[in-house]
Amino acid sequence: MTRPILYHCADARSLRCLWAAEEAGMAIDLRLLPFPPRTFAPDYRAVNPLMTVPGWVEDGRLMTESAAICERIAEGTPLEVRREEGDYWTWRNWLHRSDATLTFPLAIMIRYTRVEPPERRLAQAVADYKAFFGGRARSIEAALSDGRDWLVAGRFTIADIAIGYAAFLATTLGADDVLGEATTAWLTRCTARDGFRRARERQKE
Numbered sequence: 725m726t727r728p729i730l731y732h733c734a735d736a737r738s739l740r741c742l743w744a745a746e747e748a749g750m751a752i753d754l755r756l757l758p759f760p761p762r763t764f765a766p767d768y769r770a771v772n773p774l775m776t777v778p779g780w781v782e783d784g785r786l787m788t789e790s791a792a793i794c795e796r797i798a799e800g801t802p803l804e805v806r807r808e809e810g811d812y813w814t815w816r817n818w819l820h821r822s823d824a825t826l827t828f829p830l831a832i833m834i835r836y837t838r839v840e841p842p843e844r845r846l847a848q849a850v851a852d853y854k855a856f857f858g859g860r861a862r863s864i865e866a867a868l869s870d871g872r873d874w875l876v877a878g879r880f881t882i883a884d885i886a887i888g889y890a891a892f893l894a895t896t897l898g899a900d901d902v903l904g905e906a907t908t909a910w911l912t913r914c915t916a917r918d919g920f921r922r923a924r925e926r927q928k929e
Contacts, residue, residue, distance in 0.1 A: 728752050730793075731771060731779035733759040734927040735896060737827060738778030740790040740889045742926060744797040744882055747919035754926060760839060790889075791819040794882040803882045811876040815883050818875055822886035825860045829853040830893050837897065857894060858902030864891065865904030873913060880917070888914035 730745070730752050732738040736759060745752050758764035762775035772779040772788060780787040780796070787793050798804040805815035832853040836846045864887060867875055875883045891911045894900050903911070914920060 726783075728780060728782040729755060731755045731757055731761075731768065731777055731781075732927070733757050733761065733777045735893070735924075736777050737790040737823070737889065739892075739923060739927075740822075740882075740885055741778045741780060741793045741797065743885050743889070743920050743923040744794045744803065746922045746926075747880075747885070747917070748797050748801050748803055750797055754929065756927065756929065789823070791822055791882075791886050794886055795819065798882045802879060803885075805877045805881055805883070809877055815876045815881060818883040819886050821863070822883075822890055825863075826857065826887065826890035827893065829857040829860070830890065830897060830899070833857075833897050833899065854897075854899045854902065857899060861891070861894070861903055861907065864907045864910070868904075868906035868910050873910070875910075880914075884910075884914055888920075 728750070730738065730741055732742055732754060734756070742752075742754065757768060757777060759777075760775075761768045761777060768779070769775055771781065772786060774788055776788060778788065778790050778793055780793045782796075787796065795804070805812050809815075830853070833850050836844075836849045840846075864875075872878070874880050875887060888911060891900075891903060891907060892915060894903065895911075900908070
């Protein structure tokens with residue numbers, strides 16, 4: 725049986741997928757690309773015309789959305805919240821929120837601190853989108869304010885991976901000072917997991 729292929733850039737959104745695969749014990753073929761692929765990996769266009777990561781290829785099918793790929797990896801494992809569970813729709817909402825609400829402002833920060841040439845970097849945009857992220861991150865703090873360890877279902881799931889990646893990314897951008905106390909403690913639990921540590925080690929392959 726052919727292993728799924730994951731195209732990945734170090735610490736990019738595709739880290740969600742690599743982390744999920746490590747947590748699920750799923751064997752994958754990892755293909756590391758330089759960031760951003762559209763500039764430094766032109767041959768990748770033949771795999772993914774969007775030139776974004778992740779790119780997940782399985783049985784001839786390409787998937788490009790990190791939360792959706794995490795759902796595929798989680799299927800049939802404890803990382804999934806099943807439809808009959810009470811937190812199912814809350815879990816699904818977190819998965820959508822992970823990119824649409826939380827990672828988007830961080831992507832703008834990356835653009836104007838790392839991707840654009842120095843003369844095009846915009847400190848005001850970085851500050852504005854950091855504040856934007858901070859406001860949205862309050863939803864994580866509110867969810868954890870009752871003392872729970874994980875976001876839903878009383879266990880670690882891909883909701884923690886998808887949202888945890890956004891919080892982790894904030895730390896790499898110097899935006900972790902907008903995270904609440906409960907969020908910071910939860911992120912520490914997430915990043916202390918063996919699955920997360922293995923995923924980051926595999927980025928060095």
